[in-house]
Amino acid sequence: MSDRTNLSFREEKGNRKGIFAWILSTDHKRIGILYLYSIVAFFLTGVVLGILMKLELLAPGKTVMDPATYNAIFTLHGVIMIFLVVVPGLPAVFGNFLLPIMIGAKDVAFPKINLLSWWIYVFGAIIALSSLFMAGGPPDTGWTFYAPYAFKTNTNMLPAVLGAFILGFSSILTGINFIVTIHRMRAPGMTWFKMPLFPWTLYGTGWIQILATPIVGITLLMIVGERVLNIGFFDPALGGDPILYQHLFWIYSHPAVYIMILPAMGAISEIIPTFANKSIFGYKAIVLSTLAIAFVGYFVWGHHMFTSGMSGTALYTFSLLTFIVAIPSAIKVFNWVSTLHKASIQLEAPFFWAASFLFVFMIGGLSGIALGALTTNIHLHDTAFVVAHFHFIVFGGVGFAFMGAIHYWFPKIWGRMYNARLATTGWMIFFIGFCTLYLPMFFLGFSGMPRRYYDYVEEFHGPNVVSTIGSWVLALGLIIILYNLIRSATKGEVATKNPWGGRTLEWTVDSPPSLENFDEIPVVTRSPYDYRKNIDE
Amino acid sequence: MNESTNNASNFVSQVDSAFVFIFGISIFFLLGITAFLVYYIIRYRKSKNPVAEHIEGNNTLEIVWTVIPTILVLAMFYYGWSGWRYQKEVPDDAIPIKTIARMWSFTFQYENGMITDTLFVPKDKAVKLDLVALDVLHSLYIPAFRVKQDMVPGKEALIWFESGREGEYDVYCAEYCGLLHSYMKSIVKVIPALQYEEMFKIDSSAIAVNNIEVDKRTAGAAVTRKYGCNACHTADGTKLVGPSYKNIMGRTRTVIRDKEEIEVVADEDYIRRSIYEPNYEIVKGYEKGLMLSYKDQVTEEEFQLLLDYFKYLSE
Numbered sequence: 001m002s003d004r005t006n007l008s009f010r011e012e013k014g015n016r017k018g019i020f021a022w023i024l025s026t027d028h029k030r031i032g033i034l035y036l037y038s039i040v041a042f043f044l045t046g047v048v049l050g051i052l053m054k055l056e057l058l059a060p061g062k063t064v065m066d067p068a069t070y071n072a073i074f075t076l077h078g079v080i081m082i083f084l085v086v087v088p089g090l091p092a093v094f095g096n097f098l099l100p101i102m103i104g105a106k107d108v109a110f111p112k113i114n115l116l117s118w119w120i121y122v123f124g125a126i127i128a129l130s131s132l133f134m135a136g137g138p139p140d141t142g143w144t145f146y147a148p149y150a151f152k153t154n155t156n157m158l159p160a161v162l163g164a165f166i167l168g169f170s171s172i173l174t175g176i177n178f179i180v181t182i183h184r185m186r187a188p189g190m191t192w193f194k195m196p197l198f199p200w201t202l203y204g205t206g207w208i209q210i211l212a213t214p215i216v217g218i219t220l221l222m223i224v225g226e227r228v229l230n231i232g233f234f235d236p237a238l239g240g241d242p243i244l245y246q247h248l249f250w251i252y253s254h255p256a257v258y259i260m261i262l263p264a265m266g267a268i269s270e271i272i273p274t275f276a277n278k279s280i281f282g283y284k285a286i287v288l289s290t291l292a293i294a295f296v297g298y299f300v301w302g303h304h305m306f307t308s309g310m311s312g313t314a315l316y317t318f319s320l321l322t323f324i325v326a327i328p329s330a331i332k333v334f335n336w337v338s339t340l341h342k343a344s345i346q347l348e349a350p351f352f353w354a355a356s357f358l359f360v361f362m363i364g365g366l367s368g369i370a371l372g373a374l375t376t377n378i379h380l381h382d383t384a385f386v387v388a389h390f391h392f393i394v395f396g397g398v399g400f401a402f403m404g405a406i407h408y409w410f411p412k413i414w415g416r417m418y419n420a421r422l423a424t425t426g427w428m429i430f431f432i433g434f435c436t437l438y439l440p441m442f443f444l445g446f447s448g449m450p451r452r453y454y455d456y457v458e459e460f461h462g463p464n465v466v467s468t469i470g471s472w473v474l475a476l477g478l479i480i481i482l483y484n485l486i487r488s489a490t491k492g493e494v495a496t497k498n499p500w501g502g503r504t505l506e507w508t509v510d511s512p513p514s515l516e517n518f519d520e521i522p523v524v525t526r527s528p529y530d531y532r533k534n535i536d537e
Numbered sequence: 538m539n540e541s542t543n544n545a546s547n548f549v550s551q552v553d554s555a556f557v558f559i560f561g562i563s564i565f566f567l568l569g570i571t572a573f574l575v576y577y578i579i580r581y582r583k584s585k586n587p588v589a590e591h592i593e594g595n596n597t598l599e600i601v602w603t604v605i606p607t608i609l610v611l612a613m614f615y616y617g618w619s620g621w622r623y624q625k626e627v628p629d630d631a632i633p634i635k636t637i638a639r640m641w642s643f644t645f646q647y648e649n650g651m652i653t654d655t656l657f658v659p660k661d662k663a664v665k666l667d668l669v670a671l672d673v674l675h676s677l678y679i680p681a682f683r684v685k686q687d688m689v690p691g692k693e694a695l696i697w698f699e700s701g702r703e704g705e706y707d708v709y710c711a712e713y714c715g716l717l718h719s720y721m722k723s724i725v726k727v728i729p730a731l732q733y734e735e736m737f738k739i740d741s742s743a744i745a746v747n748n749i750e751v752d753k754r755t756a757g758a759a760v761t762r763k764y765g766c767n768a769c770h771t772a773d774g775t776k777l778v779g780p781s782y783k784n785i786m787g788r789t790r791t792v793i794r795d796k797e798e799i800e801v802v803a804d805e806d807y808i809r810r811s812i813y814e815p816n817y818e819i820v821k822g823y824e825k826g827l828m829l830s831y832k833d834q835v836t837e838e839e840f841q842l843l844l845d846y847f848k849y850l851s852e
């Protein structure tokens with residue numbers, strides 16, 4: 001039964017009614033949930049588009065749609081998944097909900113700005129997707145909007161670009177909010193090195209958001225200037241330079257990968273010790289590697305442009321830095337796995353997500369090495385190999401961590417438990433589907449199938465069939481997972497404060513937490529992952 | 538790795554051995570770490586090991602697993618870099634072939650001016666492709682040769698290779714370039730050096746494109762193939778992104794010229810303008826800027842062939 005003492009933040013009656021009590025709330029938990037629903041809705045849209053693409057690729061020639069539709073779909077899929085799903089992703093949902101609680105605060109530093117950033121997010125999303133309903137149709141440029149094609153196409157690429165520009169502000173505001181919150185609002189006794197790892201990664205991410213996002217903003221504005229006012233920045237026909245565009249685009253979009261992945265690593269660093277019942281191995285090494293990734297991640301953007309014709313010096317510098325940034329990621333993996341040594345592992349759904357995260361993240365990272373080496377990059381760049389690689393990193397990394405996080409913090413957010421057996425079944429089917437969907441793409445890429453390909457030669461048929469079947473299996477897993485979670489949110493067994501035996505502060509408050517999280521701000525004395533029995537109780 | 542591409546170009550063995558080296562290390566780590574992971578999960582599951590030991594970390598281990606990956610990573614970097622340097626050292630005696638990409642075709646022009654839509658290269662001779670893109674980004678990709686280079690409008694780029702194995706290999710465009718990106722393909726034919734020399738002795742006009750003799754009246758069809766016109770046009774009445782040539786001669790066309798709609802009859806002058814100044818007037822319902830001028834490419838002789846061909850299609 002529930003061990004709650006206060007009214008939860010869901011039941012608390014403010015001075016607004018109905019939906020307004022949510023969409024105008026400045027409570028960090030309600031905002032986190034607003035983000036959750038919006039992001040999940042966009043994610044499902046993106047998944048449907050992805051599955052449609054895979055259906056088209058089931059056989060050579062036309063299967064279900066024409067090339068114009070296919071090109072629009074992969075663009076929309078990319079724009080939605082990147083700008084609307086994984087970039088806001090974990091920080092916006094779990095960061096908002098949990099950051100203040102994990103550091104022992106009542107809310108973020110600027111609650112109103114926090115609400116504003118959700119509104120900006122919604123506004124940006126509407127602008128970006130409005131192109132769907134305009135004459136000319138959605139853009140067909142790919143999510144990268146490469147010049148000069150993006151300036152030639154007659155489809156509506158401007159709304160998508162403007163939308164992404166607006167979304168950038170949402171990202172920056174969230175970043176500022178989190179950084180200030182972490183600097184100013186930690187509970188007494190919580191020194192930097194007593195802070196849990198998820199807040200640490202939010203801190204790293206916050207800095208990337210603030211420093212990198214303005215660049216994409218400026219770039220996107222330059223595009224608007226070029227298309228509307230004919231100023232030649234990027235289009236050679238107007239005297240511009242298409243390669244300049246690629247630099248500016250990737251200076252942002254590469255660090256953006258780390259905006260996505262760092263909080264994912266943070267969530268994994270929370271889940272593993274809890275289910276291992278054991279202190280995380282190498283806490284400081286994980287913190288330092290987080291900061292190292294955030295820092296070096298700024299300087300590797302050129303690895304997206306190895307075949308674009310950059311100078312030799314630029315090429316090997318970028319290649320070398322790309323290899324360097326692999327090291328802190330490897331260190332993290334070693335530490336996570338070592339945490340399990342002599343542990344006492346509870347085999348629950350969040351743990352399965354975390355363990356499979358390690359597996360898919362390793363495949364993503366190791367395939368990145370083949371792409372970072374210059375001579376192999378030339379062969380593999382812009383092929384299905386890259387598509388497999390980034391799905392393993394972004395979908396495998398961020399997606400699995402998100403799934404793990406939602407299964408881990410579900411009792412905290414909804415105050416109920418889900419069906420454990422169904423959760424494990426869903427995970428297993430999803431995991432099998434995921435591998436079946438993307439592993440064949442490595443092979444296709446090595447055999448030479450370019451990406452963004454509506455049609456292909458017979459040679460590539462077999463692996464494509466396997467991959468498409470994988471997308472169906474994955475969809476089945478997803479349906480099971482969603483069914484279980486949606487049902488349990490209202491009908492599940494009532495959860496206790498700390499169903500998994502976690503040691504971080506969010507497990508000391510009610511499930512769901514009360515409006516102000518804590519009756520009394522806690523005083524922190526021990527390190528966040530101390531699982532020795534004698535220390536508490 | 539694959540038998541059939543073995544030695545297809547001088548880069549294959551180097552790229553593949555770098556790949557195998559990286560792949561080997563990757564698989565070793567993937568399987569090794571996964572084995573630890575699975576072992577720990579089974580060995581230390583709660584039912585088997587109810588109480589965990591308190592371990593906060595181990596500095597020696599941290600150093601070991603920082604240093605070892607650093608060394609391996611630097612080795613892999615070096616391997617990748619040295620292979621790449623070789624790919625950038627173009628031999629002085631490489632045979633230049635100008636390669637032109639436009640939406641959605643490649644054409645190849647040889648030293649003597651001959652143009653083909655298939656790339657012919659002599660076996661065991663270094664060849665360098667001077668890459669030119671006319672409209673948007675493209676990327677010339679020959680998977681069997683392990684070469685790829687983006688083609689950027691307004692920028693020069695170059696790749697070279699030497700093929701040691703006769704045969705036909707696919708050429709793809711690897712950089713997304715719009716509607717028919719996935720149909721932007723060609724073939725490279727590696728032929729014996731002697732046969733390559735012979736090729737240029739035959740009359741280099743369109744009639745002999747790809748060494749296939751064709752009937753005079755339909756010789757224009759070979760011209761359209763040679764310049765990749767058929768990516769956008771058909772001869773059978775089907776509309777692609779451009780109008781079909783079927784029944785084109787003498788038709789009254791509604792075109793947009795200087796933002797005004799006017800009607801013109803498709804005569805020789807109109808066809809000439811369509812090919813050499815395509816954006817002077819745009820057929821209503823079609824996109825401006827898609828078709829680029831073929832000035833300096835389609836010769837007067839070839840133009841006459843096209844005209845005959847269009848007349849033939851309009852009978």
Ligand code: HEM
Binds near residue numbers: 048050075387451
């Ligand atoms: C059911 C799940 C998914 C399926 C079936 C799927 C499938 C695909 C396919 C077939 C492509 C086109 C590849 C190509 O260009 O040849 C693609 C592209 C892409 N996907 Fe996914 N995907 C899924 C989930 C995701 C997720 C979760 C993310 C992000 C987190 C994502 C991000 C992207 C991006 C950025 C592109 C590139 C779009 C472009 O080329 O402009 N996808 N996906």
Ligand SMILES: [Cu+2]
Binds near residue numbers: 300304
């Ligand atoms: Cu990158």
Ligand SMILES: [Cu+2]
Binds near residue numbers: 676712718
């Ligand atoms: Cu192309």
